[in-house]
Amino acid sequence: MATLGDLERSVMEILWTDGEKLSAYDLQTRLADAGSTKLAPTTVLTVLTRLENKGFVARDRSSRPHVFFAAASREDHMAELMHEVLGAASDREAVLARFVGQVSPDEAETLRRLLSGR
């Protein structure tokens, strides 16, 4: 059975790929086309509301029914994530622990020498 997280990712995939505004009904159909079992309309709306609260999905209220679209592209979100992982966010180390931090070219050279010396 698909979890909410799986559903959220499936919905985002559809919104990212299509790049157009879709209603909950459109999404329900596309999700069914994509192979998952047909979901109740309330489930689709729940998923969309959750995504909206997280800031991943925006809603156009000027049309009836409301239509939904991706707030930013997948690449933008990935760039944001990688910036937190690699980048200069000053409290990053309080958030996550990286396997290896950034090294200077000098240190990279030292490492290469150390390993080839064996």
Add this chain to the structure above:
Amino acid sequence: MLTASIALALLAIALAWPVPLALSAASWPSRAPATALLLWQSIALAGGLSMIGALLTYGLIPFGDDLVGGLLGLAGVAAGDTVDRVSLLHVFALTGAVLLGGHLLLNLALTADRARRQRQRHRRLVDLLSSPVPDSPGSRMLDTAAPVAYCLPGTGRSLTVFSAGLVDLLSADELRAVIEHEKAHLDQRHHLVLLAFRAWNASLPWFPIASRARREVGLLVEMLADDRARRVVPDQTLATAIALVAGAGEQRPTAEPDDIVEQASPAEVTARVRRLLGGHRALPFPARGAVVAAAAGLLVVPTVLLLAPAVAGIGGLAL
């Protein structure tokens, strides 16, 4: 109480300057990272305790003969009793103790709360942009070419995250080493120790020892995690994995100037690799035992100095 106050002040000075300086210059911590980590925590805790204790015991001198008596006397003054011999210096010391204690605790709470919220936000991004790894619950793979691995501690499920680029870069054994390393961080709750030292550093930004302690503790937890990884792969494999990931990071074309500043301890990665290649000799058991005893002693001494007169007083009453 004046004696206790002076003794606490001397201890506070020793723990704020020469002791951490000597420890960060010593070479044995890399041979016993867990023991050294314990000692660092003990130094930080005992240092804070003796600093606040020295101010508190000095400030309470006019109010009573020991900590308990002094606090009761102070409560009495608040209720309207009058005490003579209270100088401005005593008032300053008392205020200082309260402010310092409050400042340290408040910073810890703020740092913890900020980290928690940022983790939640990051977690949402990871959930959206990564896929679960079959046969490895708690691991997620990011679909990106940059070779990265990290762990994301959480209140509920903690996650080990690595990228498709890392899988391409490393052999199966090297990858196993990386994942084991990150799991060790999560299992041993290293983020809590790092958070405490980070908060300490944030509350005393003008105090160079605090940032040095934070870096040393950061390196020690990496070594501890390395030690877990080397249980499942040979040392050489882990060293290769570290060097490969570090080398790939160095070549990253999009490196921003800010990132360079963030390399807090430039020799950290080299220290880890040297330690793995140099043939690891664990510190002998008696030496480790002595350090643990010293760490315990550091905590006992200020506690006794704070409470001993009171206990002696109560003992005297009982007799």
